[in-house]
Amino acid sequence: MICPCGCRAVLHMNLLPDERPCWRVTRHMDGSTSLHPSVWRQKECKSHFWFRKGRVKWCRAA
Numbered sequence: 001m002i003c004p005c006g007c008r009a010v011l012h013m014n015l016l017p018d019e020r021p022c023w024r025v026t027r028h029m030d031g032s033t034s035l036h037p038s039v040w041r042q043k044e045c046k047s048h049f050w051f052r053k054g055r056v057k058w059c060r061a062a
Contacts, residue, residue, distance in 0.1 A: 004056045007045040028053055 003009040013023040013035060026034045032054035040048040040059075048059040 003045060003047055004049060005045045005047040009044060
């Protein structure tokens with residue numbers, strides 16, 4: 001996916017459960033998807049967000 005902050009970085013989420021870090025994709029009855037856990041970029045833009053039911057939910061700054 002493209003980073004939703006606007007920096008245009010391509011984000012790759014590992015879905016293989018035997019490797020870390022790993023994300024799970026949930027498909028909902030309405031056809032939308034969610035990712036778990038949150039996505040937190042440690043470099044570059046430092047974005048931190050949840051992808052829930054096809055929408056980006058930004059995490060608050062600490």
